[in-house]
Amino acid sequence: MKTITIATATPAQLASFATINLGLEVNYRMGSPAIIAKMRAAGFADDTIDVDDEIPVAATPVGLQTEHRETVTVIIAQQDEPGGSDPVFLGVNGVAMVVHRGVASPISRPYFEALKNAVKTVYNINPDGSLGDAREVPQYPFSVIAA
Incomplete structure:
Protein backbone atom coordinates (compact mmCIF):
# COMPACT_ATOMS: atom_id res chain seq x y z
CA MET A 1 0.00 0.00 0.00
CA LYS A 2 1.09 3.52 -0.68
CA THR A 3 -0.41 6.90 0.11
CA ILE A 4 -1.06 9.41 -2.66
CA THR A 5 -2.83 12.74 -2.85
CA ILE A 6 -6.36 12.89 -4.19
CA ALA A 7 -5.21 15.39 -6.81
CA THR A 8 -2.77 12.88 -8.35
CA ALA A 9 -5.02 9.81 -8.08
CA THR A 10 -6.51 8.33 -11.22
CA PRO A 11 -10.28 7.91 -11.50
CA ALA A 12 -9.82 4.14 -11.12
CA GLN A 13 -7.85 4.59 -7.90
CA LEU A 14 -10.44 7.02 -6.54
CA ALA A 15 -13.32 4.73 -7.44
CA SER A 16 -11.61 1.73 -5.87
CA PHE A 17 -10.92 3.63 -2.65
CA ALA A 18 -14.43 5.09 -2.46
CA THR A 19 -16.08 1.73 -3.08
CA ILE A 20 -13.96 -0.34 -0.72
CA ASN A 21 -13.29 2.10 2.12
CA LEU A 22 -16.33 4.39 2.05
CA GLY A 23 -18.96 2.00 0.71
CA LEU A 24 -19.97 4.38 -2.08
CA GLU A 25 -21.44 3.29 -5.39
CA VAL A 26 -19.12 5.00 -7.84
CA ASN A 27 -17.56 4.08 -11.16
CA TYR A 28 -14.25 5.32 -12.55
CA ARG A 29 -16.09 6.50 -15.68
CA MET A 30 -17.73 9.22 -13.59
CA GLY A 31 -14.41 11.06 -13.57
CA SER A 32 -12.27 12.35 -10.72
CA PRO A 33 -14.28 15.52 -9.89
CA ALA A 34 -17.56 13.62 -9.49
CA ILE A 35 -15.97 10.88 -7.38
CA ILE A 36 -14.21 13.40 -5.14
CA ALA A 37 -17.50 15.27 -4.71
CA LYS A 38 -19.24 12.06 -3.60
CA MET A 39 -16.37 11.28 -1.22
CA ARG A 40 -16.64 14.78 0.32
CA ALA A 41 -20.42 14.45 0.59
CA ALA A 42 -19.90 11.19 2.48
CA GLY A 43 -17.73 13.02 5.01
CA PHE A 44 -14.24 12.13 3.75
CA ALA A 45 -12.08 15.20 4.45
CA ASP A 46 -8.51 13.91 3.97
CA ASP A 47 -6.38 14.99 1.02
CA THR A 48 -4.69 11.59 0.68
CA ILE A 49 -5.86 8.05 -0.01
CA ASP A 50 -4.24 4.63 0.30
CA VAL A 51 -3.91 2.68 -2.94
CA ASP A 52 -2.53 -0.74 -3.80
CA ASP A 53 0.94 -0.93 -5.24
CA GLU A 54 0.87 -1.42 -8.98
CA ILE A 55 1.60 -4.95 -10.05
CA PRO A 56 3.69 -5.05 -13.22
CA VAL A 57 2.06 -6.90 -16.07
CA ALA A 58 4.28 -9.46 -17.76
CA ALA A 59 4.79 -8.70 -21.41
CA THR A 60 3.44 -11.30 -23.79
CA PRO A 61 5.93 -12.14 -26.53
CA VAL A 62 4.74 -11.17 -29.99
CA GLY A 63 3.50 -14.15 -31.93
CA LEU A 64 3.25 -16.38 -28.88
CA GLN A 65 0.12 -18.16 -30.11
CA THR A 66 1.53 -19.00 -33.55
CA GLU A 67 5.16 -19.63 -32.65
CA HIS A 68 6.43 -22.99 -33.96
CA ARG A 69 3.01 -23.96 -35.29
CA GLU A 70 2.14 -24.75 -38.83
Missing part, protein backbone atom coordinates in the same frame (compact mmCIF):
# COMPACT_ATOMS: atom_id res chain seq x y z
CA THR A 71 -0.33 -22.43 -40.48
CA VAL A 72 -3.13 -22.99 -42.93
CA THR A 73 -4.22 -20.23 -45.32
CA VAL A 74 -8.00 -20.09 -45.68
CA ILE A 75 -10.64 -17.90 -47.25
CA ILE A 76 -13.92 -17.79 -45.33
CA ALA A 77 -16.81 -17.23 -47.74
CA GLN A 78 -19.42 -14.53 -47.30
CA GLN A 79 -22.95 -15.83 -46.72
CA ASP A 80 -26.47 -14.74 -47.64
CA GLU A 81 -27.76 -14.48 -44.09
CA PRO A 82 -27.60 -11.91 -41.28
CA GLY A 83 -23.97 -11.36 -40.28
CA GLY A 84 -22.76 -13.14 -43.39
CA SER A 85 -20.23 -10.44 -44.20
CA ASP A 86 -19.00 -9.86 -40.62
CA PRO A 87 -15.55 -11.08 -39.54
CA VAL A 88 -15.43 -14.54 -37.93
CA PHE A 89 -14.42 -14.82 -34.27
CA LEU A 90 -12.38 -17.95 -33.47
CA GLY A 91 -11.28 -18.96 -29.98
CA VAL A 92 -8.93 -21.69 -28.78
CA ASN A 93 -8.25 -22.24 -25.07
CA GLY A 94 -9.33 -18.72 -24.20
CA VAL A 95 -7.20 -17.04 -26.87
CA ALA A 96 -9.23 -15.42 -29.62
CA MET A 97 -8.58 -14.16 -33.12
CA VAL A 98 -10.73 -12.51 -35.77
CA VAL A 99 -10.60 -13.63 -39.40
CA HIS A 100 -12.03 -11.39 -42.11
CA ARG A 101 -14.24 -12.96 -44.75
CA GLY A 102 -13.24 -13.02 -48.41
CA VAL A 103 -9.53 -12.47 -47.66
CA ALA A 104 -6.79 -15.11 -47.70
CA SER A 105 -5.80 -15.40 -44.04
CA PRO A 106 -3.07 -17.57 -42.53
CA ILE A 107 -4.25 -19.15 -39.27
CA SER A 108 -2.48 -21.63 -37.02
CA ARG A 109 -3.57 -25.27 -36.94
CA PRO A 110 -5.60 -25.06 -33.67
CA TYR A 111 -7.70 -22.19 -35.08
CA PHE A 112 -8.14 -24.13 -38.32
CA GLU A 113 -9.46 -27.10 -36.34
CA ALA A 114 -11.86 -24.81 -34.47
CA LEU A 115 -13.07 -23.38 -37.79
CA LYS A 116 -13.46 -26.88 -39.24
CA ASN A 117 -15.44 -28.05 -36.21
CA ALA A 118 -17.81 -25.06 -36.20
CA VAL A 119 -21.03 -26.60 -37.51
CA LYS A 120 -24.72 -25.81 -37.22
CA THR A 121 -27.73 -28.08 -37.48
CA VAL A 122 -30.12 -27.39 -40.35
CA TYR A 123 -33.50 -29.10 -40.66
CA ASN A 124 -35.24 -29.93 -43.91
CA ILE A 125 -38.85 -28.77 -44.04
CA ASN A 126 -41.38 -31.43 -45.06
CA PRO A 127 -44.17 -30.54 -47.53
CA ASP A 128 -46.66 -30.45 -44.62
CA GLY A 129 -44.52 -27.81 -42.84
CA SER A 130 -43.09 -30.10 -40.16
CA LEU A 131 -39.38 -30.49 -39.47
CA GLY A 132 -37.70 -33.23 -41.41
CA ASP A 133 -34.27 -34.76 -41.21
CA ALA A 134 -31.47 -32.86 -39.48
CA ARG A 135 -28.03 -32.41 -41.00
CA GLU A 136 -24.89 -30.63 -39.90
CA VAL A 137 -23.42 -27.99 -42.20
CA PRO A 138 -20.40 -25.72 -41.74
CA GLN A 139 -21.17 -22.57 -39.76
CA TYR A 140 -18.54 -20.70 -41.79
CA PRO A 141 -17.92 -22.18 -45.25
CA PHE A 142 -14.24 -21.84 -46.15
CA SER A 143 -11.67 -22.87 -48.73
CA VAL A 144 -8.12 -23.98 -47.96
CA ILE A 145 -5.61 -22.09 -50.10
CA ALA A 146 -2.38 -23.50 -48.65
CA ALA A 147 -1.68 -26.00 -45.91
Whole structure:
Protein backbone atom coordinates (compact mmCIF):
# COMPACT_ATOMS: atom_id res chain seq x y z
CA MET A 1 0.00 0.00 0.00
CA LYS A 2 1.09 3.52 -0.68
CA THR A 3 -0.41 6.90 0.11
CA ILE A 4 -1.06 9.41 -2.66
CA THR A 5 -2.83 12.74 -2.85
CA ILE A 6 -6.36 12.89 -4.19
CA ALA A 7 -5.21 15.39 -6.81
CA THR A 8 -2.77 12.88 -8.35
CA ALA A 9 -5.02 9.81 -8.08
CA THR A 10 -6.51 8.33 -11.22
CA PRO A 11 -10.28 7.91 -11.50
CA ALA A 12 -9.82 4.14 -11.12
CA GLN A 13 -7.85 4.59 -7.90
CA LEU A 14 -10.44 7.02 -6.54
CA ALA A 15 -13.32 4.73 -7.44
CA SER A 16 -11.61 1.73 -5.87
CA PHE A 17 -10.92 3.63 -2.65
CA ALA A 18 -14.43 5.09 -2.46
CA THR A 19 -16.08 1.73 -3.08
CA ILE A 20 -13.96 -0.34 -0.72
CA ASN A 21 -13.29 2.10 2.12
CA LEU A 22 -16.33 4.39 2.05
CA GLY A 23 -18.96 2.00 0.71
CA LEU A 24 -19.97 4.38 -2.08
CA GLU A 25 -21.44 3.29 -5.39
CA VAL A 26 -19.12 5.00 -7.84
CA ASN A 27 -17.56 4.08 -11.16
CA TYR A 28 -14.25 5.32 -12.55
CA ARG A 29 -16.09 6.50 -15.68
CA MET A 30 -17.73 9.22 -13.59
CA GLY A 31 -14.41 11.06 -13.57
CA SER A 32 -12.27 12.35 -10.72
CA PRO A 33 -14.28 15.52 -9.89
CA ALA A 34 -17.56 13.62 -9.49
CA ILE A 35 -15.97 10.88 -7.38
CA ILE A 36 -14.21 13.40 -5.14
CA ALA A 37 -17.50 15.27 -4.71
CA LYS A 38 -19.24 12.06 -3.60
CA MET A 39 -16.37 11.28 -1.22
CA ARG A 40 -16.64 14.78 0.32
CA ALA A 41 -20.42 14.45 0.59
CA ALA A 42 -19.90 11.19 2.48
CA GLY A 43 -17.73 13.02 5.01
CA PHE A 44 -14.24 12.13 3.75
CA ALA A 45 -12.08 15.20 4.45
CA ASP A 46 -8.51 13.91 3.97
CA ASP A 47 -6.38 14.99 1.02
CA THR A 48 -4.69 11.59 0.68
CA ILE A 49 -5.86 8.05 -0.01
CA ASP A 50 -4.24 4.63 0.30
CA VAL A 51 -3.91 2.68 -2.94
CA ASP A 52 -2.53 -0.74 -3.80
CA ASP A 53 0.94 -0.93 -5.24
CA GLU A 54 0.87 -1.42 -8.98
CA ILE A 55 1.60 -4.95 -10.05
CA PRO A 56 3.69 -5.05 -13.22
CA VAL A 57 2.06 -6.90 -16.07
CA ALA A 58 4.28 -9.46 -17.76
CA ALA A 59 4.79 -8.70 -21.41
CA THR A 60 3.44 -11.30 -23.79
CA PRO A 61 5.93 -12.14 -26.53
CA VAL A 62 4.74 -11.17 -29.99
CA GLY A 63 3.50 -14.15 -31.93
CA LEU A 64 3.25 -16.38 -28.88
CA GLN A 65 0.12 -18.16 -30.11
CA THR A 66 1.53 -19.00 -33.55
CA GLU A 67 5.16 -19.63 -32.65
CA HIS A 68 6.43 -22.99 -33.96
CA ARG A 69 3.01 -23.96 -35.29
CA GLU A 70 2.14 -24.75 -38.83
CA THR A 71 -0.33 -22.43 -40.48
CA VAL A 72 -3.13 -22.99 -42.93
CA THR A 73 -4.22 -20.23 -45.32
CA VAL A 74 -8.00 -20.09 -45.68
CA ILE A 75 -10.64 -17.90 -47.25
CA ILE A 76 -13.92 -17.79 -45.33
CA ALA A 77 -16.81 -17.23 -47.74
CA GLN A 78 -19.42 -14.53 -47.30
CA GLN A 79 -22.95 -15.83 -46.72
CA ASP A 80 -26.47 -14.74 -47.64
CA GLU A 81 -27.76 -14.48 -44.09
CA PRO A 82 -27.60 -11.91 -41.28
CA GLY A 83 -23.97 -11.36 -40.28
CA GLY A 84 -22.76 -13.14 -43.39
CA SER A 85 -20.23 -10.44 -44.20
CA ASP A 86 -19.00 -9.86 -40.62
CA PRO A 87 -15.55 -11.08 -39.54
CA VAL A 88 -15.43 -14.54 -37.93
CA PHE A 89 -14.42 -14.82 -34.27
CA LEU A 90 -12.38 -17.95 -33.47
CA GLY A 91 -11.28 -18.96 -29.98
CA VAL A 92 -8.93 -21.69 -28.78
CA ASN A 93 -8.25 -22.24 -25.07
CA GLY A 94 -9.33 -18.72 -24.20
CA VAL A 95 -7.20 -17.04 -26.87
CA ALA A 96 -9.23 -15.42 -29.62
CA MET A 97 -8.58 -14.16 -33.12
CA VAL A 98 -10.73 -12.51 -35.77
CA VAL A 99 -10.60 -13.63 -39.40
CA HIS A 100 -12.03 -11.39 -42.11
CA ARG A 101 -14.24 -12.96 -44.75
CA GLY A 102 -13.24 -13.02 -48.41
CA VAL A 103 -9.53 -12.47 -47.66
CA ALA A 104 -6.79 -15.11 -47.70
CA SER A 105 -5.80 -15.40 -44.04
CA PRO A 106 -3.07 -17.57 -42.53
CA ILE A 107 -4.25 -19.15 -39.27
CA SER A 108 -2.48 -21.63 -37.02
CA ARG A 109 -3.57 -25.27 -36.94
CA PRO A 110 -5.60 -25.06 -33.67
CA TYR A 111 -7.70 -22.19 -35.08
CA PHE A 112 -8.14 -24.13 -38.32
CA GLU A 113 -9.46 -27.10 -36.34
CA ALA A 114 -11.86 -24.81 -34.47
CA LEU A 115 -13.07 -23.38 -37.79
CA LYS A 116 -13.46 -26.88 -39.24
CA ASN A 117 -15.44 -28.05 -36.21
CA ALA A 118 -17.81 -25.06 -36.20
CA VAL A 119 -21.03 -26.60 -37.51
CA LYS A 120 -24.72 -25.81 -37.22
CA THR A 121 -27.73 -28.08 -37.48
CA VAL A 122 -30.12 -27.39 -40.35
CA TYR A 123 -33.50 -29.10 -40.66
CA ASN A 124 -35.24 -29.93 -43.91
CA ILE A 125 -38.85 -28.77 -44.04
CA ASN A 126 -41.38 -31.43 -45.06
CA PRO A 127 -44.17 -30.54 -47.53
CA ASP A 128 -46.66 -30.45 -44.62
CA GLY A 129 -44.52 -27.81 -42.84
CA SER A 130 -43.09 -30.10 -40.16
CA LEU A 131 -39.38 -30.49 -39.47
CA GLY A 132 -37.70 -33.23 -41.41
CA ASP A 133 -34.27 -34.76 -41.21
CA ALA A 134 -31.47 -32.86 -39.48
CA ARG A 135 -28.03 -32.41 -41.00
CA GLU A 136 -24.89 -30.63 -39.90
CA VAL A 137 -23.42 -27.99 -42.20
CA PRO A 138 -20.40 -25.72 -41.74
CA GLN A 139 -21.17 -22.57 -39.76
CA TYR A 140 -18.54 -20.70 -41.79
CA PRO A 141 -17.92 -22.18 -45.25
CA PHE A 142 -14.24 -21.84 -46.15
CA SER A 143 -11.67 -22.87 -48.73
CA VAL A 144 -8.12 -23.98 -47.96
CA ILE A 145 -5.61 -22.09 -50.10
CA ALA A 146 -2.38 -23.50 -48.65
CA ALA A 147 -1.68 -26.00 -45.91
